[in-house]
Each structure stands twice: as structure tokens, then as C-alpha cells.
């Protein structure tokens with residue numbers, strides 16, 4: 326991806342050429358293949374995330390997606406969209422940028438540090454809930470990976486919507502480790518199952534933070550890594566099911582994952598942990614997710 | 630706008646040409662004929678410095694209106710698909726820009742439109758990229774220094790067809806290698822929508838001590854022209870301008 330050469334520092338101000346709003350840079354939040362994201366504030370002192378440095382069409386595609394998915398069916402999916410504009414630097418050129426909600430969160434790895442394996446399932450559950458909404462709206466996330474996620478108040482959120490692809494089209498952007506095509510587990514045509522595969526790889530990454538490559542027999546490598554991963558044992562059959570293409574919607578996976586998380590043999594240990602967590606307000610939220618999950622399961626068992 | 634048929638040559642090499650005509654000139658010629666030339670310079674995983682000869686990689690792609698990238702073997706797969714896609718977008722954007730200029734005046738480009746309008750235009754470009762037909766002639770340098778990289782190349786090409794075949798538009802690939810003792814290039818795979826047969830290729834390759842990139846490119850250009858007309862849905866001149 327073409328990258329425009331911009332390097333902004335604390336205190337730098339940029340004004341949009343079209344909308345005229347001014348933003349002051351506070352610090353860098355992170356950078357990827359398609360630009361750099363800065364924390365900034367507007368003239369009212371409101372904090373936002375500002376992305377700059379990608380080529381013009383890429384910026385616009387991301388903006389289009391943000392506008393579409395800041396909210397789907399009343400559910401907030403990506404960061405909210407705030408502004409899009411060009412920054413004109415005399416003698417240097419024009420830099421397109423956009424401004425969005427600042428997601429004040431931790432990376433998945435940071436968040437998972439010291440947490441129990443239940444959280445692998447809970448994070449997956451949170452992701453699947455959002456994915457289900459996105460899929461119902463006719464899109465897949467595409468480039469689903471930990472780099473594109475942040476955990477805010479014990480809730481996983483995605484931040485980089487650059488890979489969102491309409492169902493039925495070719496996946497625009499992917500990262501090998503999370504890509505089912507790379508692992509010989511299917512095509513790169515966008516369907517719900519494409520994202521489900523990536524979710525399993527995020528779960529794998531929580532156990533293998535350094536990740537691993539496919540070797541000469543990708544299918545075998547994947548399965549042996551799964552079997553060697555003790556924390557993933559409760560999720561094994563769900564993960565294998567996804568790999569074997571047994572699930573076609575996020576909802577189906579959610580149902581089975583909830584069943585695993587609410588398994589009677591596990592409730593004791595979860596409750597103990599629950600007490601410790603409840604001290605932090607953020608964690609209470611996650612706990613309520615548990616309760617909701619339980620509610621969901623009981624309804625489900627009622628229907629059975 | 631009707632999605633057109635894009636034509637690309639994808640050259641995979643690891644060094645500079647040292648035989649025959651200037652590959653940069655041939656690339657310019659190709660571009661003129663409506664064929665984009667993309668070049669990927671493949672480094673050894675151990676190589677830590679960019680070897681001199683690979684400057685040519687950039688120059689050929691520039692002259693050929695395409696995209697170039699220098700990569701380590703291990704990231705080849707992802708690069709090959711990225712370069713191909715980027716080149717597609719670039720070509721389509723070029724066509725769209727031309728149309729824009731016809732409508733809005735001489736120097737109007739996508740970049741100069743206000744953001745909202747730009748947002749609409751990139752959607753059109755995306756749609757075309759998804760639905761246009763694509764012909765990719767892959768040209769692999771199989772000179773001695775490339776030999777141990779060929780398994781990776783094979784994998785990357787298989788991966789490329791996986792990516793492109795997920796699109797709605799039709800694809801056709803053909804694979805040629807050079808140098809060859811008789812002609813400038815040797816056809817390994819004739820035009821096909823799938824590169825799954827690629828596993829049987831690259832056996833029994835002769836390796837020469839020279840790298841005739843220029844003549845190979847020219848031969849590749851002929852191979853485009855010689856492509857039989859019957860499998861063209863639109864049945865037009867093989868050098869037709871893309872995108873219309």
C-alpha cells in the first residue's frame with residue numbers, strides 16, 4: 326500500500342481544506358500498512374483519533390465503511406465517523422485524512438495477560454456478536470486480526486474497517502495467519518464463515534502469541550497446534566467445527582460457545598474468579614455478559 | 630461504465646538483466662499496447678541488503694505503468710496478490726480519471742474532488758475491480774540464482790489464483806519462464822482460469838548463466854497478442870484499450 330510520508334508531532338495543528346476544522350496532535354496511537362493514527366483534539370478540546378498517510382482512495386474507502394458501520398441496526402460496530410478532509414501543506418502536497426471516535430483501549434495481548442482461559446471464549450463471544458450484526462447487514466469484516474482490535478472496558482471492539490467486504494465479493498485484504506485460504510481451509514470469497522475462521526485464529530493466537538506458519542502440511546499443523554493448546558481444550562470441538570466448515574453463521578457458533586462457557590463443571594471456578602474481577606467496574610460489564618449468556622442458554626434449553 | 634478486461638504481465642525476478650534489449654523500453658512498449666507490467670524482485674531470506682541490480686525492478690514497472698515491490702521469499706504470496714490488485718486499481722483509476730477529465734475538464738483528477746464525490750468515485754473503482762475480467766501473464770526468471778526460490782514462487786502463484794478467483798470477474802493466467810535455450814521464453818502453462826496445475830510445473834528446468842529480461846518481456850507481449858480471439862467474450866482486438 327502506498328504510504329504518504331507524514332510524521333506529525335505533539336502540538337502540530339492541521340486544518341482541513343474543505344470543512345475547515347482544525348485538529349491538534351496529542352500523540353501517535355499506532356500505525357499500520359495504510360497510514361498512521363494519532364490522538365488529537367479539536368478546537369473544543371474533544372479527543373479523537375485521526376488517521377492520515379494512506380493513499381487517497383484507501384482513505385475514502387475506509388471513510389465509506391466507517392460511515393456505514395459506525396452503527397448498524399442501532400448497534401455500534403466500528404468507531405464513529407467524525408470528519409474527512411484534506412490537509413494541504415504548501416510546497417509538499419495534499420494529505421487526505423479522516424477523524425473518528427477515539428477508542429481508549431488496550432491491545433488484546435495486553436488485556437489477556439494474566440487472565441483465565443474463560444476470557445478466550447468471552448472475547449470470541451463478543452466478537453461473534455458484532456460479526457453477526459455485520460453479516461446480517463451483508464458484509465464480512467475481512468482482515469480480522471488482533472492488530473485491528475482494541476479492548477475497551479472489557480469489551481472487544483474493532484477499529485480498522487479497511488477490509489470490510491460485501492458478502493459474495495473477493496476479500497480485499499487479509500493477513501496470512503488469519504486467512505482460511507492460506508491454511509487451505511477454503512476460498513477468499515467473502516462469506517460469514519471467512520470471519521469465523523479468523524475468530525478461531527485469534528483464539529489460537531491467545532495461546533500462541535508468537536503465532537506460527539503453515540509448514541508443508543497446513544491442515545495437520547493447525548490441528549496439532551490445536552491439540553497441544555490446553556487452554557483451548559473446552560473450545561476444541563467448536564474450533565474444529567469451524568475449520569471443517571460446519572458453521573455458516575456467527576449465531577450458530579455463539580450458541581455452541583455459550584454452551585461451553587456455561588458448562589456446569591466450569592461454573593464453580595468461574596464464580597471464584599468472578600468475585601475477584603468484580604472489584605473493577607469494567608469487569609462487571611463482562612460479568613453481565615456471562616449472565617446474559619446464561620440467560621441465552623436457558624432459553625435455548627427451554628426450547629430443546 | 631462497462632467493466633473491461635485488464636491485461637498484466639507479472640515478472641518475478643531476482644536480479645538485473647544482462648542480455649538483449651532494454652527491458653525498460655519493452656515495458657514502455659507494453660504499456661502503450663494496453664498491457665501493464667508489474668515486477669516483483671525476490672530476495673533471499675538471508676539477504677539483508679538490497680542488491681544493486683534490483684533497481685531495475687522499479688524502473689521496469691514504472692515504464693510499464695505497473696507496480697513493483699521487492700520482497701523476501703517468505704512474504705512473496707501476500708505481495709504477489711497485493712501487487713496484482715494494486716495494479717488493477719491503478720489501471721482502473723487511470724481509466725476513471727480519463728473519463729472524469731472528459732466530463733469535468735482537463736486537469737480534474739480523483740484526488741482533486743471534494744471528499745464526498747471522491748467517496749463515490751472510489752466505490753465505482755472498487756466495483757470495477759471486482760467485476761472486470763483479468764488476464765495475467767506470469768513471467769518467471771528461472772536463472773540459476775532463482776532455482777531454490779521456485780517452490781515459493783509456485784506457492785505464491787497458486788495463492789494468487791486463489792485470491793483473484795474469489796472475484797466476480799473472470800481470470801485467465803498463463804505462466805512462462807525464461808531463459809530458454811530455443812526461444813526467449815518457454816510457456817509452462819497455457820491460458821487457464823485456474824493455477825491448480827501449477828504443481829507439475831517448474832520441474833526439469835534448464836538454467837542458463839544469463840538473464841535476458843528484455844527479450845523475455847517482448848516475447849510475453851507477443852504471447853498476449855497471439856492469444857486466440859475465440860475465448861474473448863467481446864471478441865475485440867487484443868490490444869484494445871482497457872476499461873471501456
Ligand SMILES: Nc1ncnc2c1ncn2[C@@H]1O[C@H](COP(=O)(O)OP(=O)(O)O)[C@@H](O)[C@H]1O
Nearest residue numbers: 355356357358359360362374404427428484485
Ligand atoms: N479509533 C481509534 N482509537 C484508538 N486507537 C486507534 C484507532 N484507530 C486506530 N488506532 C491505533 O492505530 C493502529 C493502526 O490503525 P489501523 O487503522 O489498524 O491502521 P492500518 O489500516 O494501517 O492497519 C491500531 O493498531 C491502533 O493501535
Ligand SMILES: [Mg+2]
Nearest residue numbers: 357472473485
Ligand atoms: Mg490495521
